[in-house]
Amino acid sequence: MKFKVNDFVLVLDENLSGHIKSIAGNTISIETIDGFLLDFEAEELVKDTSKSDFSTGVFSHKSLSSVLDEKEKPGRRKSVRVKPKERFEPTMEVDLHINQLVKSSRGMSNHDMLTTQLDTARYKLDWAISKRIQKIVFIHGVGEGVLKMELEYLFGRYNNVKYYDANYQKYGLGATEVYIYQNVSVN
Missing domain, CATH: 3.30.1370.110 (Ribosomal Protein S8; Chain: A, domain 1)
Structure with missing residues (x-):
């Protein structure tokens, strides 16, 4: 399979995905949705044509900001449980x-x-x-x-x-x- 920089790929046998950042021979560096740079062999990756950018990932910018807003809202106080x-x-x-x-x-x-x-x-x-x-x-x-x-x-x-x-x-x-x-x- 032919890969190029900025392709969105999935890692086989692991729950990882991300964009290709660089290709050096058979070693491909990807940046995961969480921002980590990881190296994989070309055989370990599959191109995902349905995803074109990070915004369609699990944590899009919109959903991430809504999660942060929800966490910052004052909520019910948790009582300290005494054993x-x-x-x-x-x-x-x-x-x-x-x-x-x-x-x-x-x-x-x-x-x-x-x-x-x-x-x-x-x-x-x-x-x-x-x-x-x-x-x-x-x-x-x-x-x-x-x-x-x-x-x-x-x-x-x-x-x-x-x-x-x-x-x-x-x-x-x-x-x-x-x-x-x-x-x-x-x-």
């Missing part, structure tokens, strides 16, 4: 490891450390209740379980909370999640 797993993530984390609470635990007895940790937990829980935060995770670590037992005793004194082990995949065994009921009537 169910993220929706139920705790909103507040409190790390009760002693090195997170004080600059140095040097010179502190075990009782002093435990008291500091419990006072912090009580303060954070009261603050969360006042700010209407629904979930808190207290990270206490595994250890011997003394802090965890003391925290459970502390949480048991509140009538508007329930507590349970936090997400094992995220925290392991060393965390307790507290759920605060928001609509508790006080007598």
Whole structure:
């Protein structure tokens, strides 16, 4: 088949088409509708006599401008979809490891450390209740379980909370999640 510059051609075995830009022996360079220059062998191309210029292609100038106009129009706002797993993530984390609470635990007895940790937990829980935060995770670590037992005793004194082990995949065994009921009537 005889080709000449500016002929509109289709590429065999691929979904490509375009105008011939140059011919060098058996290698023909075409410019696709998208503006890319690609080289093909003459046997890979077929002349398309029904198409004479780019304006009759899939994206003519008229259709391209109408697509751009449509995209620029203000439309419905898309709401951000929150995955169910993220929706139920705790909103507040409190790390009760002693090195997170004080600059140095040097010179502190075990009782002093435990008291500091419990006072912090009580303060954070009261603050969360006042700010209407629904979930808190207290990270206490595994250890011997003394802090965890003391925290459970502390949480048991509140009538508007329930507590349970936090997400094992995220925290392991060393965390307790507290759920605060928001609509508790006080007598």
